[in-house]
Amino acid sequence: xxxxxxxxxxxxxxxxxxxxxxxxxxxxxxxxxxxxxxxxxxxxxxxxxxxxxxxxxxxxxxxxxxxxxxxxxxxxxxxxxxxxxxxxxxxxxxxxxxxxxxxxxxxxxxxxxxxxxxxxxxxxxxxxxxxxxxxxxxxxxxxxxxxxxxxxxxxxxxxxxxxxxxxxxxxxxxxxxxxxxxxxxxxxxxxxxxxxxxxxxxxxxxxxxxxxxxxxxxxxxxxxxxxxxxxxxxxxxxxxxxxxxxxxxxxxxxxxxxxxxxxxxxxxxxxxxxxxxxxxxxxxxxxxxxxxxxxxxxxxxxxxxxxxxxxxxxxxxxxxxxxxxxxxxxxxxxxxxxxxxxxxxxxxxxxxxxxxxxxxxxxxxxx
Amino acid sequence: xxxxxxxxxxxxxxxxxxxxxxxxxxxxxxxxxxxxxxxxxxxxxxxxxxxxxxxxxxxxxxxxxxxxxxxxxxxxxxxxxxxxxxxxxxxxxxxxxxxxxxxxxxxxxxxxxxxxxxxxxxxxxxxxxxxxxxxxxxxxxxxxxxxxxxxxxxxxxxxxxxxxxxxxxxxxxxxxxxxxxxxxxxxxxxxxxxxxxxxxxxxxxxxxxxxxxxxxxxxxxxxxxxxxxxxxxxxxxxxxxxxxxxxxxxxxxxxxxxxxxxxxxxxxxxxxxxxxxxxxxxxxxxxxxxxxxxxxxxxxxxxxxxxxxxxxxxxxxxxxxxxxxxxxxxxxxxxxxxxxxxxxxxxxxxxxxxxxxxxxxxxxxxxxxxxxxxxxxxxxx
Numbered sequence: 001x002x003x004x005x006x007x008x009x010x011x012x013x014x015x016x017x018x019x020x021x022x023x024x025x026x027x028x029x030x031x032x033x034x035x036x037x038x039x040x041x042x043x044x045x046x047x048x049x050x051x052x053x054x055x056x057x058x059x060x061x062x063x064x065x066x067x068x069x070x071x072x073x074x075x076x077x078x079x080x081x082x083x084x085x086x087x088x089x090x091x092x093x094x095x096x097x098x099x100x101x102x103x104x105x106x107x108x109x110x111x112x113x114x115x116x117x118x119x120x121x122x123x124x125x126x127x128x129x130x131x132x133x134x135x136x137x138x139x140x141x142x143x144x145x146x147x148x149x150x151x152x153x154x155x156x157x158x159x160x161x162x163x164x165x166x167x168x169x170x171x172x173x174x175x176x177x178x179x180x181x182x183x184x185x186x187x188x189x190x191x192x193x194x195x196x197x198x199x200x201x202x203x204x205x206x207x208x209x210x211x212x213x214x215x216x217x218x219x220x221x222x223x224x225x226x227x228x229x230x231x232x233x234x235x236x237x238x239x240x241x242x243x244x245x246x247x248x249x250x251x252x253x254x255x256x257x258x259x260x261x262x263x264x265x266x267x268x269x270x271x272x273x274x275x276x277x278x279x280x281x282x283x284x285x286x287x288x289x290x291x292x293x294x295x296x297x298x299x300x301x302x303x304x305x306x307x308x309x310x311x312x313x314x315x316x317x318x319x320x321x322x323x324x325x326x327x328x329x330x331x332x333x334x335x336x337x338x339x340x341x342x343x344x345x346x347x348x349x350x351x352x353x354x355x356x357x358x359x360x361x362x363x364x365x366x367x
Numbered sequence: 368x369x370x371x372x373x374x375x376x377x378x379x380x381x382x383x384x385x386x387x388x389x390x391x392x393x394x395x396x397x398x399x400x401x402x403x404x405x406x407x408x409x410x411x412x413x414x415x416x417x418x419x420x421x422x423x424x425x426x427x428x429x430x431x432x433x434x435x436x437x438x439x440x441x442x443x444x445x446x447x448x449x450x451x452x453x454x455x456x457x458x459x460x461x462x463x464x465x466x467x468x469x470x471x472x473x474x475x476x477x478x479x480x481x482x483x484x485x486x487x488x489x490x491x492x493x494x495x496x497x498x499x500x501x502x503x504x505x506x507x508x509x510x511x512x513x514x515x516x517x518x519x520x521x522x523x524x525x526x527x528x529x530x531x532x533x534x535x536x537x538x539x540x541x542x543x544x545x546x547x548x549x550x551x552x553x554x555x556x557x558x559x560x561x562x563x564x565x566x567x568x569x570x571x572x573x574x575x576x577x578x579x580x581x582x583x584x585x586x587x588x589x590x591x592x593x594x595x596x597x598x599x600x601x602x603x604x605x606x607x608x609x610x611x612x613x614x615x616x617x618x619x620x621x622x623x624x625x626x627x628x629x630x631x632x633x634x635x636x637x638x639x640x641x642x643x644x645x646x647x648x649x650x651x652x653x654x655x656x657x658x659x660x661x662x663x664x665x666x667x668x669x670x671x672x673x674x675x676x677x678x679x680x681x682x683x684x685x686x687x688x689x690x691x692x693x694x695x696x697x698x699x700x701x702x703x704x705x706x707x708x709x710x711x712x713x714x715x716x717x718x719x720x721x722x723x724x725x726x727x728x729x730x731x732x733x734x735x736x737x738x739x740x741x742x743x744x745x746x747x748x
Contacts, residue, residue: 020445361533361535364393
């Protein structure tokens with residue numbers, strides 16, 4: 001019995017092998033080719049993008065970026081005379097030392113659309129970076145332990161009746177993250193204390209941070225990818241030489257970027273397929289919201305090369321040649337911690353697409 | 368037609384992989400799905416392949432055959448085992464008045480099952496895993512007429528339908544598959560087969576003739592699952608087939624049979640163009656049956672054949688025929704008031720230039736006999 005079992009196991013093991021027995025009866029393998037393409041056209045642009053989806057609010061500034069925080073509370077216009085103190089409660093998410101001033105916001109805004117330039121999807125700020133009443137509700141330095149800020153009671157009426165929340169302006173260099181209204185248990189709060197020592201607390205209903213960069217117009221010809229203020233790079237590769245019947249086995253977009261700015265160790269980069277012609281529509285060209293490929297770039301790695309697998313995308317293009325409008329390289333997501341990388345335009349580190357494809361096999365009557 | 372071909376393919380091909388030689392031509396010529404004939408090395412003219420063989424038929428005969436096959440292929444030191452279990456065929460023969468017989472059946476004529484892997488190709492990150500499934504099947508119906516208790520003539524119409532799927536999967540070396548190219552071919556054809564036999568207690572002589580016929584093959588290519596290549600139609604002209612058989616029973620419990628098949632495939636054409644890889648194939652067999660005990664026969668056989676197409680390995684510049692030697696044995700176990708269970712085991716050794724395989728086939732036929740008797744109805748039971 002043992003011998004039979006061994007024989008069966010041996011036969012099964014032999015059957016599980018994937019040795020190339022008999023493959024050459026199929027004739028020569030289908031022809032395989034590898035091509036390396038440089039972009040036929042490329043460009044880069046920047047754009048203020050809404051950052052309201054960020055899990056945390058970024059407050060601070062340095063020599064390249066500035067980030068302000070906007071918070072709305074559902075305060076009621078009643079019994080304001082009996083309010084004795086107004087306190088803002090914030091929960092920092094990391095350590096830092098950021099002096100800031102709080103002012104009431106004078107233009108309505110929405111979390112989903114607010115940017116450095118736009119208050120919502122249709123209204124521009126009168127002053128980029130947020131419109132505000134020139135009243136300092138408080139000035140303080142935010143540290144890990146600084147949670148409760150007393151607001152100036154004199155401006156309560158303006159805050160409640162004439163303002164659309166508050167804006168936090170950084171006054172000096174440094175950055176700190178704050179818990180947002182989506183944080184369980186630690187959202188920003190506004191606390192009123194009344195004459196009778198009664199208290200009422202309002203939890204933030206909307207918040208966002210808006211980012212600007214002082215480097216926006218520097219190096220206009222640079223190919224940049226970045227977050228906070230979104231930098232996007234457009235690349236177009238001409239793949240007409242690949243026949244529609246070819247099977248794309250691999251397609252790797254690779255480049256070795258230079259980091260210009262980073263606040264995190266990992267820089268997420270993604271590829272989006274353009275659905276409209278960039279040459280016709282420029283930065284307004286539509287792109288697919290779905291991510292075609294992504295890569296978490298770690299500059300500290302010895303092999304600091306961005307490799308993006310866009311095989312499915314190239315396969316889609318070969319089958320639908322008219323749909324090849326190129327790609328956008330973007331931060332993913334663009335509200336992630338601020339970073340900016342630069343792609344060389346020329347040289348071995350410049351973007352290049354290597355495609356390996358195979359022509360279809362012959363049928364049994366053609367072998 | 369395509370749907371019926373797919374249904375047949377799916378129902379017959381439970382597992383892939385019958386021969387490493389099945390990738391060319393129309394695939395392996397499948398022997399008759401009948402364990403009794405298989406154990407005698409399948410002398411085709413003396414089996415149900417010949418519509419004129421049913422001289423003595425007093426009862427309706429039904430048989431259903433299952434086939435299990437395993438093939439171990441070796442090439443340049445590497446070996447692989449592939450296997451297959453499937454229903455193989457169904458036959459029925461019904462006696463009619465005036466010694467006529469009604470014949471019908473389903474079985475496979477060509478097998479296109481295979482399963483191969485490519486080598487790791489230099490400079491690539493994938494291997495091919497190519498799996499072929501399907502084949503060409505016979506739906507046959509015919510009539511036979513016994514004459515003078517010695518002769519039998521038969522004629523059958525064969526409707527050939529089938530389909531094959533050939534999947535070329537790109538297996539990435541880091542795991543998983545990348546994409547699949549699929550080649551589908553649907554087959555359809557119609558032909559007739561005529562047979563005759565002369566049978567005495569000591570001696571039998573049988574012959575079958577099938578004229579050449581044309582088969583229509585529709586090919587579809589679905590490349591990487593996205594692009595569908597245009598349909599291509601092939602007209603394959605198959606050659607005529609001649610089957611001969613002689614049976615001798617020198618003593619009461621011993622019967623010896625020999626068979627010869629002639630298939631002049633060098634005359635075959637694809638779209639009216641001769642095919643250089645096709646060659647004239649033939650098959651010879653000799654078998655013997657001896658009854659150790661009454662109704663418990665033991666059967667042995669030997670066969671040799673040259674396949675109808677050559678092997679052209681891409682790695683070599685030689686063209687070589689496929690030679691096959693077969694050892695066959697089997698028996699029957701009677702089942703009272705039912706029929707019998709026929710068993711056969713076959714060991715086939717095939718080789719060509721750089722590839723050889725050893726195939727084992729186990730066939731099991733459940734045979735049922737029924738008498739269509741006229742009963743007188745009586746009251747009470």
